[in-house]
Amino acid sequence: MTPAPFTPHPAMPGRSLLTMRNHPPDAIRAVLELAMRLRATRDAGWPPMLAGRVVALIFERPSTRTRVSFASGIARLGGTSMVLSSSDLQLGRGETVEDTAKVLGRMVDAVVLRTGPHATLEELDRHAGVPVVNGLTYEHHPCQALADAQTLLERFGDLAGLPVTYLGDGNNVCVSLMIVGALTGMRVTAACPPGFAPDPETVAWADAVARERGGAARVVEDPREAVAGARALYTDTWVSMGDEGSEGERRAVFAPYRIDDALMDAAAPDAVALHCLPAHAGDEITYEVLHGPRSAVWDQAENRMHAQAALLAHILPPPR
Known part of the structure; x- marks a missing residue:
C-alpha cells in the first residue's frame, strides 16, 4: 500500500491551521486518513509530497515532540525545514511580528509557530501570506x-x-x-x-x-x-x-x-x-x-x- 496518488482535500490547500474549529469535518477526516496511510508505509518510504517546499519551524517555547515530529515528517516527505527560536530571529531584538511575518512569507512556503498568546499566532497569520500552523499556544494545541x-x-x-x-x-x-x-x-x-x-x-x-x-x-x-x-x-x-x-x-x-x-x-x-x-x-x-x-x-x-x-x-x- 502506498499513499500516492494523493489528492488534497479541496478546503485545505493554502489554508492555515490555528484551531480546527475553522475547518470542515471531512477535511479533518481526510488528514487523518492520509496520516494512517503514511504510518502504514513508513518503513517502505514516503513519496516526495513536499519536494521543493521549505517550512520554517519557530519555537518560542521548549519542545521535543512538536519540533522533532515536524522536522522528521517534512524530511520524510522530501521537504526542507529550518528550526528557529526567538534568539535566532530579530523578534528577539524587538522586530514586530508583522514585519517578521512579511519577510518569512517571501522566503518559505509555510510557518509553524509554537508560542504563548494565541494572538501572536493570529498576527503572524494575518501578515505572512503563506499557511501558518499552530504548534501550540496557551489556548489551542490542534496538532x-x-x-x-x-x-x-x-x-x-x-x-x-x-x-x-x-x-x-x-x-x-x-x-x-x-x-x-x-x-x-x-x-x-x-x-x-x-x-x-x-x-x-x-x-x-x-x-x-x-x-x-x-x-x-x-x-x-x-x-x-x-x-x-x-x-x-x-x-x-x-x-x-x-x-x-x-x-x-x-x-x-x-x-x-x-x-x-x-x-x-x-x-x-x-x-x-x-x-x-x-x-x-x-x-x-x-x-x-x-x-x-x-x-x-x-x-x-x-x-x-x-x-x-x-x-x-x-x-x-x-x-x-
Whole structure:
C-alpha cells in the first residue's frame, strides 16, 4: 500500500491551521486518513509530497515532540525545514511580528509557530501570506489533537460515538481534544476540579457539533463518573510551563484525577491510556500505566509525525 496518488482535500490547500474549529469535518477526516496511510508505509518510504517546499519551524517555547515530529515528517516527505527560536530571529531584538511575518512569507512556503498568546499566532497569520500552523499556544494545541484522533482511530477503528475521558486541567490539550472529538463524533467527557474546567463556550460549541455526528461533550467533577464506560483515559501534566509557582497547590487539587490501575479498571475493559507528554510519573499518571500494556502513549507520540506530515501534504500540495 502506498499513499500516492494523493489528492488534497479541496478546503485545505493554502489554508492555515490555528484551531480546527475553522475547518470542515471531512477535511479533518481526510488528514487523518492520509496520516494512517503514511504510518502504514513508513518503513517502505514516503513519496516526495513536499519536494521543493521549505517550512520554517519557530519555537518560542521548549519542545521535543512538536519540533522533532515536524522536522522528521517534512524530511520524510522530501521537504526542507529550518528550526528557529526567538534568539535566532530579530523578534528577539524587538522586530514586530508583522514585519517578521512579511519577510518569512517571501522566503518559505509555510510557518509553524509554537508560542504563548494565541494572538501572536493570529498576527503572524494575518501578515505572512503563506499557511501558518499552530504548534501550540496557551489556548489551542490542534496538532496534538490530530495525533490523538489518529491513535484512537487505529485502536478502535471508528471515532463516531467513541467515549473518551480527559482528566485534570482543562487546558489547551483538553480544548483541542474536545474540538477534534466534536468534528469526528466522539463522546468526550472532561473531568476537572472546580476552577479548572475548559471554557464553557468551547464546551457548548463542541457538544452541539458533536451531537450532529452521534457524539457529545461535557464537563464533570467526579473522575469515577467520568471514566465509566470510557475506552480512552487521557491526561496532561498538572504543572504546565508558567504554572511552576503554584506547583504544590495544583498537585493537591489534581491528585484525585491521577490515572492509575484502579481508575483504568473502572473504565471499559479495552480502555487505553493517553498522555500528550512530557509525563511526570506518579503525578498525573502512574509509571505502571504509562509503561504498561494498556498505554497507547508511545503510539500517540509517534503519530505526531504522521498526522503533521499529512496536514502539511494537504496544505502544501505540489504546484500544478
